[in-house]
Amino acid sequence: MFERELDILQEQHLIRTQVRIGSAQGPRITVDGKQVVLLCSNNYLGIAEHPALKHAACDAMERYGFGTGASRLVSGNTELHEALERRIASFKGTESAIVFNSGYTANTGVIPAVAGDGDLVLSDRLNHASIIDGCRLSRARTEVYRHRDMDHLESLLRSNRTAPRKLIVTDGVFSMDGDIAPLPDLVLLAERYDAVLMVDDAHATGVLGKQGRGTAEHFGLEDRVHIQMGTLGKALGSFGAYITGAPDVVRYLLNTCRSYLFSTSLPPAVCAASIAAFDVLEAEPWRRERLWDNRSRLAHGLASLGINIAPSATPIFPLLVGSSDRALHASQKALAQGMFAIAIRPPTIPDGSARLRVTVLATHTEEDIAQAVRILGILKEEGYFSHGRPE
Ligand SMILES: *Cc1c(COP(=O)(O)O)cnc(C)c1O
Secondary structure, three states: OOHHHHHHHHHOOOOOOOOOEOOOOOOEEEEOOEEEEEOOOOOOOOOOOOHHHHHHHHHHHHHHOOOOOOOOOOOOOOHHHHHHHHHHHHHHOOOEEEEEOOHHHHHHHHHHHHOOOOOEEEEEOOOOHHHHHHHHHHOOEEEEEOOOOHHHHHHHHHOOOOOOOEEEEEEOEOOOOOOEOOHHHHHHHHHHOOOEEEEEOOOOOOOOOOOOOOHHHHHOOOOOOOEEEEEOOOOOOOOOEEEEEOHHHHHHHHHHOHHHHOOOOOOHHHHHHHHHHHHHHHHOOHHHHHHHHHHHHHHHHHHHOOOOOOOOOOOEEEEEEEOHHHHHHHHHHHHHHOEEOOEEOOOOOOOOOEEEEEEOOOOOOHHHHHHHHHHHHHHHHOOOOOOOOOO
């Protein structure tokens, strides 16, 4: 039925294939029986393979079985779901938290719950696909402002003063470029124009801020972001997502958010693993220190090769290649040499900016990073990273 569509994707070098992993998600993984350095995971702190999570999940499974058989509001709300929400609230220093099955379902549920017909959503041009889809589902008018451009955002706020509710939504750390949202300016604009501010901390949770509480902690603005979203599947090494905010925000979402209401709840074992992940995060601060040390190490290595990492300010490095087929070649060459970094192509990123999106982990050794730098050096020699960023 879709032969023609697939042919077109093939011609555009946009066909997706999935690499098959035969090991746990460590800093080195097994691909096709061969060990390679993993350089495109979001398991930033290496918690996914931590024994504490496995033990917590097994214990929970013994007690609760596996599936919950219903949504939270029917018969799928266990003690562990609520314990996880209390754990998240204590970690974030907020009064309440609500857990979602994934970051994707959090964004596609929360944005339509907050903004509806007649309202206005202001969204950064490089926001994650789940935010874009949330905007589409909301029936609110969506205005996309230029990436991190606060003058553009303010002009949109100024010309739309009458919208009953205005929601500004942004990635905290932009997932494909690794730069950080200008939160101090966003907070001021939200306050000046009476808008709700929502920050998606999928890549900031566990990574940014002294305690790893995310973008708001990084900027010292934790009391001034109305809705903070974080995910449990990236730096926390588990699965799921959460929203923190004032108690009325959480109660409102529990009552109205369709992706929360109409979906089977997370397995209790997943909740137990997530609670254990927060314990690991707090008990082992060396992981975040190592992550940032490794980030410097890789950044220096790339700089010495003359590879541009701008605008990265985090463990995410966008190594621009340009065309999709060249990015695919670069990724395949890297894999053959012993390094796994997937080629990121449209529509994940704008046309003409295909790249290797490289991420460093706390658990990478110096040797892992040296191997990655050596392989990226080969690609650089072959001219893969000489492409500029399209306007
Ligand atoms: C990964 C990601 C999500 C989706 O989170 P999942 O829990 O993986 O569904 C949402 N927003 C951003 C910015 C992300 O990078």
